[in-house]
Amino acid sequence: AQTVTQSQPEMSVQEAETVTLSCTYDTSENNYYLFWYKQPPSRQMILVIRQEAYKQQNATENRFSVNFQKAAKSFSLKISDSQLGDTAMYFCAYNQGGSEKLVFGKGTKLTVNP
């Protein structure tokens, strides 16, 4: 069964600085998708960024970018120019191609300090 591991339960960063959240996953499949979701205290799950496994280029969405290392099964999220509104739980998630099920990591609580 696929598993997703987030090894950092909590992290903090100063406003305007850069922070990287780690995620590793275990799968024997070749076709899959990876996601980072943000859940602020309002509890709304927000899709931050996605990566298709067949794409070598790392995905980027404004201040958010990923470092996708397929051989190492690593999918880290980099947040540049951190803002107070980035304070939230961040969940890494895996979806096998052709399947609908999302497998989530345990999450990393990120606090951005002023």
Added chain:
Amino acid sequence: SAVISQKPSRDICQRGTSLTIQCQVDSQVTMMFWYRQQPGQSLTLIATANQGSEATYESGFVIDKFPISRPNLTFSTLTVSNMSPEDSSIYLCSVLGTPHSTYEQYFGPGTRLTVT
């Protein structure tokens, strides 16, 4: 992305009672799902809501405890039956297969349930 609403947003219920949570999407979607998020935990998939047929439940979840309906492509309900304090959680619906994307899941705002 799809606009997803859930009702109620929160509720406090007595043990032994049942609560039905509604999930409404602003566009037709291929798949709808229900997740549970226990306090301080990650999300766990309860079941896939199938339109016109019985829901598909994950291991550890059963229809008698969590009956689900999906009468059409934009609406689903989850009932939490015979509640106990252990059912206190956030319940979220999600959708897959929107006009925007076929493989991205979008989530509703969640329903915070407290059982006393």
